[in-house]
Amino acid sequence: DQQVKQNSPSLSVQEGRISILNCDYTNSMFDYFLWYKKYPAEGPTFLISISSIKDKNEDGRFTVFLNKSAKHLSLHIVPSQPGDSAVYFCAASSITQGGSEKLVFGKGTKLTVNP
């Protein structure tokens, strides 16, 4: 029972273009969503988060959009750079509704940005 799904195992984009990574969830109790980036042989690194009371959060080149009715979120990277090539994980938590701080992760999308 996968509560957080990243249906695209991989994505390839050209440098300078937009990268869009998608994530779907099934648990309506989730109220906080995070994106992590992971390079080989390193731990995941926190990128950006969004709470369920918002539909957009922006940090530099990274923007996360949340569509609660569709139970869908996406991470936009503009412009994409070769250094962005990594595996991106979507994660969710139900922290404010008497739930848990634990994160439920998707299986990741490998992004390759070509020079």
Add this chain to the structure above:
Amino acid sequence: DARVTQTPRDKVTEMGQEVTMRCQPILGHNTVFWYRQTMMQGLELLAYFRNRAPLDDSGMPKDRFSAEMPDATLATLKIQPSEPRDSAVYFCASGLGHQGRRGMDYGYTFGSGTRLTVV
């Protein structure tokens, strides 16, 4: 730049041996997690602690795994006896989860992981 420190970085052991992985969370963080990453399952939660108290270890095989926080600067994950199917990368993460939304704005910080190979 605060870091979560995990040791050892790599561990190769024979089936049946005891394995102990250690984690030093970031000073001041009150929530500590153990995750395991495998190709098949992705990142799965094994256990987590808040203020050193275990809150959820439902993801852990109870008969062979144990997780503890002897003090605020050390978390341990033990496997006894180890089996080949335990081969994975084990991550520790820490954060301010108990701060609710504010804690989540900063996410959790992961260590570099312990790559365990059981032969």
